[in-house]
Amino acid sequence: MTSQRTLSIIKPDAVKRNITGKIIQKFEDGGLSIIAQKRMLLTKEKAEAFYSVHKARPFYNDLVSFMTSGPVVVQVLEGDNAIQRNRDIMGATNPEEADSGTIRAEYALNIEANSVHGSDSEDNAVIEISFFFDPSEINA
Ligand code: CMP
Numbered sequence: 001m002t003s004q005r006t007l008s009i010i011k012p013d014a015v016k017r018n019i020t021g022k023i024i025q026k027f028e029d030g031g032l033s034i035i036a037q038k039r040m041l042l043t044k045e046k047a048e049a050f051y052s053v054h055k056a057r058p059f060y061n062d063l064v065s066f067m068t069s070g071p072v073v074v075q076v077l078e079g080d081n082a083i084q085r086n087r088d089i090m091g092a093t094n095p096e097e098a099d100s101g102t103i104r105a106e107y108a109l110n111i112e113a114n115s116v117h118g119s120d121s122e123d124n125a126v127i128e129i130s131f132f133f134d135p136s137e138i139n140a
Contacts, residue, residue: 001080005035005138006119007128008077008086012070013113015039020073023116026103027077030089036076036138042068050131059112066112074132077118078140083125086118 008027010020024034042050047067054060077086091102095114098105108114119125129138 003078003080004082004122004125005076005078005129006082006086006125007117007132008075008119009117010073010075011113011115011117012066012072013109014107014115015071015073017107019107019115023103023107026089027075027086030085032077032079032082032085032089034075035078035140036133037073038132038137039071039073041071044068050128063112076129076133076138083119083122087120090116090118 010023014020014023027034044064047064048055051060051063051067054063079085089103091098091104091108093104093114094111095104095108098108103116104114108116119128
């Protein structure tokens with residue numbers, strides 16, 4: 001097994017409902033360690049840049065509005081196969097399709113307010129981690 005790092009965002013819907021601890025428990029129970037973490041309010045420019053791959057999608061403007069509607073908690077998670085492991089712990093993007101026991105099945109409100117984001121590939125994990133964290137902020 002390979003140790004990997006992945007970028008996680010606990011989204012505004014979850015931070016507002018004060019369930020960051022419940023979500024973190026899922027990561028830790030699933031074998032992931034939090035090696036960096038900070039709470040922030042994303043600017044419109046930062047949210048637009050982070051989701052620029054979705055710029056042409058019909059949900060892009062709403063997604064940017066939602067992601068700037070309140071604080072988020074950004075994290076670097078580390079563990080064996082962390083990228084896929086995190087995706088398994090999160091469940092499907094659409095909570096209606098998420099397996100029971102996953103974060104999105106238990107906590108997500110809808111496909112937009114779906115409580116968490118996680119990197120979807122090794123390349124994107126590297127890009128997304130460096131988008132939010134300086135190497136000096138990551139303590140393995
Ligand atoms: P995330 O993993 O953060 O990546 C892009 C986000 O767009 C996704 O989670 C969803 O929260 C959001 N989104 C909103 N509407 C849709 C949609 N129709 N299809 C896919 N993603 C959507």
